[in-house]
Amino acid sequence: MDENEDVLVTVSGGIGHITLNRPKAINSLTHQMVGALARTLKAWEHDDAVDAVLLTGAGDRGLCAGGDVVAIYHDARAGGSETRQFWHDEYVLNAFIGRYPKPYVAVMNGITMGGGVGVSAHGSVRVVTDTTKMAMPEVGIGFIPDVGGTYLLARTPGLLGVHAALTGAPFSGADAIAMGFADHFVPQDSIAAFTDAVAADGVDAALAAHAQEPPPSALVAQRDWIDRCYDRATVADIVAALREHGGDAGDAADLIASRSPIAASVALEAVRRAAELPTLEDVLRLEFRTSCAALRSHDLVEGIRALLIDKDKNPRWSPDSLAAVTPADVEAYFVSADPDLQFDEE
Numbered sequence: 004m005d006e007n008e009d010v011l012v013t014v015s016g017g018i019g020h021i022t023l024n025r026p027k028a029i030n031s032l033t034h035q036m037v038g039a040l041a042r043t044l045k046a047w048e049h050d051d052a053v054d055a056v057l058l059t060g061a062g063d064r065g066l067c068a069g070g071d072v073v074a075i076y077h078d079a080r081a082g083g084s085e086t087r088q089f090w091h092d093e094y095v096l097n098a099f100i101g102r103y104p105k106p107y108v109a110v111m112n113g114i115t116m117g118g119g120v121g122v123s124a125h126g127s128v129r130v131v132t133d134t135t136k137m138a139m140p141e142v143g144i145g146f147i148p149d150v151g152g153t154y155l156l157a158r159t160p161g162l163l164g165v166h167a168a169l170t171g172a173p174f175s176g177a178d179a180i181a182m183g184f185a186d187h188f189v190p191q192d193s194i195a196a197f198t199d200a201v202a203a204d205g206v207d208a209a210l211a212a213h214a215q216e217p218p219p220s221a222l223v224a225q226r227d228w229i230d231r232c233y234d235r236a237t238v239a240d241i242v243a244a245l246r247e248h249g250g251d252a253g254d255a256a257d258l259i260a261s262r263s264p265i266a267a268s269v270a271l272e273a274v275r276r277a278a279e280l281p282t283l284e285d286v287l288r289l290e291f292r293t294s295c296a297a298l299r300s301h302d303l304v305e306g307i308r309a310l311l312i313d314k315d316k317n318p319r320w321s322p323d324s325l326a327a328v329t330p331a332d333v334e335a336y337f338v339s340a341d342p343d344l345q346f347d348e349e
Contacts, residue, residue: 010039011061016202017054019047023122026062031071032118034089040122041096048104055106055206057198058123065136066110069117072144075298076307083298090149090294091344093118094287097151098346101125101283106206111135111176111185112194120184121150125283128206129185130214131176132194137184140171144310145263145302145320147270147293147336154286155184157278161226162233168270169238170258174222181220188217228252238267239325263302263320268328269293269336276337284346289337291344296336 011022021043023030047053060066070093078085100107100122109123112132120139123129131137139148139156148156148168156164159182167174167182179185189197193213200209222229232244232252238259245256259267273293277286297303301321309318322328 008039009033009036010043012039012043014047014052017052017205018057018202019043019050019053019055020057020059020198020202022059022061023067024061026060026064028071029064029068029114030060030062030066030119031068032093032122033071033074034085034092037089037093037096041092041099044096044099044103053105055108055201056103056126057201058107058109058126059198060110060113060119063113065114065116065119066112066123067116067119068114069119069140072307073311076304076312079298079304086298087295087340090291093121093150094291094344095346097121097125098284098287101151103127108201108206110189110194110198111137111179112191116140116173117152118150120152120155124155124179124184125151128187128210129179130187130189130197131179131185131217132189132191133176133218134191135176135179135185136173137176137179138171138173139168140173142169142259142262142266142270143171143306145266145300145304145306145318146297147266147273147290149290149294151283151287151290153270153273153277153290154280154283155182157274157286158183160223161230163222163226163229165233165241165271165274166222166229166255168274169233169241169262169267170255171262172255172258175218175220177217177220178222180217181223187214189213190215225251237325238264238271238328241271242325260325263306263318264322264325264328265300265302265320265332265336266297266306268325268333269296272333272337288344292338292340293336295340296338
């Protein structure tokens with residue numbers, strides 16, 4: 004095992020352990036890492052030496068902060084062909100994780116966002132901690148929740164998922180369990196003992212020994228105004244309802260107003276469409292369309308520029324307001340990616 008590798012792989016005691024190993028970048032996913040994950044999981048699928056998979060992130064900052072968006076910025080400006088292939092392979096991997104035949108244990112401690120959600124929240128055993136900071140923050144860079152995120156966002160209690168999609172705001176491990184993004188709560192200071200127990204005693208015994216009742220979910224406690232305010236036709240209507248309500252709802256309105264108007268508008272429609280689609284694969288195919296459309300857009304490059312390249316935090320969105328976004332603008336994100344995403348079994 005080469006410690007310089009971006010993905011570390013070991014097999015011991017029937018557990019195939021995958022460690023995302025870019026701690027300085029909070030283990031952000033590169034195309035190479037997606038390939039390594041896919042190859043490893045395929046090799047283990049029918050390997051009798053592997054009874055279960057354990058996914059963790061190196062360092063103490065989090066499992067994975069998402070995709071490498073700086074690389075996406077440079078590629079988008081050069082035509083975007085690399086990024087399109089990256090997303091294709093990433094979404095095929097997300098679907099594979101979603102139907103993986105062996106227990107797939109993801110430890111979602113610390114920052115677990117965007118692409119990090121994609122390699123963890125579709126697994127069968129999803130563990131969060133008191134340090135978990137989860138989010139689908141894509142609208143802040145002119146992008147739309149992807150990696151099967153809209154599948155999960157569309158299936159939360161009430162409209163919690165719409166709130167998470169439009170604000171891009173982080174939520175806790177307790178919230179993640181309440182929203183259906185995770186299953187088990189293990190305190191951060193027990194995580195090392197938990198992962199050791201997975202290898203020594205198996206997944207069920209490790210959970211029995213270390214999982215605890217999660218704290219109350221702050222988001223669930225706010226469901227009353229969330230369900231009321233987000234049940235509106237357009238993002239502009241939602242923002243107006245939030246402002247009228249005030250308090251925490253007003254803060255949510257301010258956040259949404261800072262996001263890309265077209266990305267927020269497409270995100271709302273994407274979550275609504277995802278609710279009507281039966282499988283994760285169907286939703287990923289839809290997300291590939293919205294992602295490829297974003298790659299051609301003004302706002303994705305501009306959003307990454309403002310946040311991570313020039314760091315002026317002053318994106319010039321186009322259209323520049325929610326009121327200026329037309330139904331045709333939104334619909335353009337849902338046309339065929341030509342070719343659309345195909346899965347291995349198709």
